[in-house]
Amino acid sequence: MRKCDGFFRLTALWAVFVAGLLVACTPARTGLLVDLTYPFGQDTIYWPHNKPFQWERTDWGMTSGGYWYASATFSASEHGGTHLDAPIHFGRGRRTVDQIPLEQLTGPAIVVDVRPRCEEQPDFELTVEDLQAWESRYGRIPDGAIVLMFSGWGQRWPDRQRYLGSQTSDDPLTLHFPGFSREAATFLVAQRAVRGLGIDTASIDPGRSRDFPVHRVLGEADVYALENVASLERLPPRGATLWALPIKINGGTGSPVRIVAQVP
Template identity: 40%
Template sequence: MLSKKNPVASFAEALAGGAVEVVDLTQPLNERTPMIQLPEPFANTPNVKVREISRYDDRGPAWAWNLLEIGEHAGTHFDAPTHWITGREGLDVSEVPPRHLVAPAVVIDKCPECEADPDYVLTVDDVRAFEAEHGPLPEGGWLLLRTGWDARAHDAEAFLNAGSGSPRSPGFDAECARWIAEESPLVGVGVETVGIDAGAAAGFEPPFPVHYYLLGAGKYGVTQLANLAELPPTGALFVVAPLKISGGTGSPVRALALVPRG
């Protein structure tokens, strides 16, 4: 009897041989990581703080470790449905099915548009045009929006881009957010910006529509991604690993992509 080759073994061979590359999509997380800034009277996530516990000294002669103060929604992070009021009866971050954390991804590149207009928002027509060129969106997959915003992540002022008095950064329009939540086969979206909504989304109807529609539909978001330029429009496997925080509304993550090469 002929036996089928173990697909996991085939993948391991492809990884070892360079036919599959692992691309790190995660921004560094440290005390300089930009954090979203909400206006008064709303409470903000504090910047990451790192305090040394011991470092090969009298406090611990053979080991080093640190104490972290960090918000659930800091740096490259995952938004669970319970993060938003519309999803408050949904899953917390510890309950997200693992199959949604390792899934196919498409990358829609709108860098030229975002360079011309930092308030650029993706529309359903944009997604339809992508599908006409590259095929349908993957069932149970992720849409990653490339805007070039990851190049700003080292500079909080440029990244948050709120010098005009209001944040200006790209994202999705309200109808696109509703369509992804209610009509698409996707389980989530990923962005390079500080949040899954556009900077001007407080003024959309409804306000913050990606949060409102996607999290309300039991779907997810990932923010502050990096290196989407290294991914093809289709064919990559997205891997996102939030901490399994009981009751958590989100978590910092290590986000990766598995990309076929050659």
């Protein structure tokens, strides 16, 4: 009987060991991954007068060696489609794309939904009061966050005239779409220590802006911007984590960027 007791104890211990090993080796649940990036192609919207996206096949087919080979070239302005504005874009001597630390390119995603306001007023500017109202409902914006203004403008993509708010969308003096106000940007940079701002329009400044004060506030503070962010309707007001990974262009003022959010 003693031998049986010892056998059962040994078996139980082994079962506990194996169960612990399985738990340790099982990947943790990562939540839902959401792509916040528009594909780049012929319909990609760029700022007026900026070079559009171009893609051309250079090799495409079976080789003389009997295997398949495909290759292409692409070119475009730094500032179009879903992209990142480096601080140097409007801040002399500030960081270029390749100088932004990797840890700055991720953080809590804060989504400020102002779709009804933007529907009524295409030139709407997000105010400090809007941010304070958001905090009253959802809590203080944490330091190191990436604050995303959700205007609903993404439903107009890729219709260039509707998205840029102008029948003459090649003229930057005729554009109409929502953006941040200078005061809101200053508040987020100075009092909430944000890592970046993002928006689902062509610019963090409203379309009618002539001197781009929001870009200048961010440039001076060495903070980047994310523009033409897609699918913000898939994120909660808070709780998601965002990653924005631009092409590491040496000296770049901006870059196409793959933006991904993890929703718990």
